[in-house]
Amino acid sequence: MHYDILFRRATVIDGTGGAAFTADVAIRGERIAAVDETGTLDAARADSVIDAEGLCLTPGFIDVHTHDDTNVIRAPAMLPKLSQGVTTVVVGNCGISASPVTLAGEVPDPMNLLGRAEDFRYPTFEAYAEAVDAARPAVNVAALIGHTSLRSQVMDDFARPAGPAEIAAMREALREALDAGALGLSTGLAYRNAFHAPAAEIEALVAEVGAAGGVYTTHLRDEFAGLPEAMDEAFATARHGRAPLVISHLKCAGAGNWGGAPRALGKLETAARDQRVHCDCYPYTAGSSTLDLGQVTDEIAIFITWSDPHPDQAQRWLSDIAEAWGVSLLDAARRMQPAGAVYHNMSEDDMRRVLAHPLAMIGSDGLPNDPHPHPRLWGAFPRVLAHYSRDLELLPLTEAVRKMTGLSAAQFGLVDRGVIREGAYADLTLFDLATLEDVADYARPIAAARGIALVMVNGAIGYRDGQATDARGGRLLRRRTRLSATPISTPTTEMHS
Ligand SMILES: [Zn+2]
Known part of the structure; x- marks a missing residue:
């Protein structure tokens, strides 16, 4: 058999949470053509053979929480993410998305995290999708539609609930985006430009998400003392709209609320018995x-x-x-x-509890347009693997990988991604666990991780030996499946809960 690329004797961590195994992995075109533990590929040939002995081969990491909306177009090399082993970014979180938006004047807070007024020029999701594909980003892009972005198109005053006609217009814009392949809806209810939206306004939008089989993600209305009530609101909103829920960057913020993680995670587990709920988390104690x-x-x-x-x-x-x-x-x-x-508003103990919880996925929440960004932009994924799994043994490596691959693909509906198996897309990351290290810190936050040997996106090698290649293999991933809102109990989840 002849293949394009063949990884020899890799330590495969397949993204399901199952045990690591040694295998040859063959790539043809954009897909994984074979995963062989038995030596039947010994005689196989390939245009390129990569000696992976002693290295970990995992599905490419999925960054479920990003604000890379316009950066994937303006800076398609996407080095902060690619250099960590990330092969897919989910954009449009916290209520802010680049589409469907046109802006003439000032950029409403916190949409200014995504760029300047001239960067908002995608009046439809389809226009955004075409711009992403034309830019040929180095990583795949999947997109949520932001509630605050929808508001910015129909309201001139954010400090009030949307009226019936405004809600109808937002629903229509959202439905059109969902039909064109957006993954779902995000809210950022803590921000002043969304805070005055009552639950009923969000429920009307989430109903569109549920009908389309998309996902609802929320930066809660309160991450401080009111966290429990804000979680209840999110559970109720998702239930009402029959949509699966992801709570964004679950945290107990503010010194008076430290020690609250067991209670918050208890609430998450209780809700998870009746509805599909997860959260994401970054491995730092500062927001x-x-x-x-x-x-x-x-x-x-x-x-x-x-x-x-x-x-x-x-x-x-x-x-x-x-x-x-x-x-x-x-x-x-x-x-x-x-x-x-x-x-610097979280406790290390709370953060570790959320990070290690089986319902938590990894999302960087990196801010790519900040001149002195939080180190999570360049370091989140290697930090989980190297610092928290390898060094502190907070969670097994297989579980850490599942939280950034298989679990993430399943909860965001990314078909044939997040796993290493025959037929899946060849989004892969090869790293040396012994030398893996997040280098970015608060003082010097712009720094590529060490130990990432190779990153492949849709079968193209985009990063190798510390350098981006010319092959930018990413594209826009349109929604191709309907997510159910009922809880799914996987063997892995049961094993860890
Ligand atoms: Zn947020």
């Missing part, structure tokens, strides 16, 4: 977003990453800026806006 006056407090350290009116004050602690100016933290924050911030 990052636009600078939000509601989160300014002296209880946690806040680092300013950028500021439009005061670029000279960027990359300083907010407390130092306030002191230098002789004003309160809040006044300093007000003067810095619009700005970006890193909030």
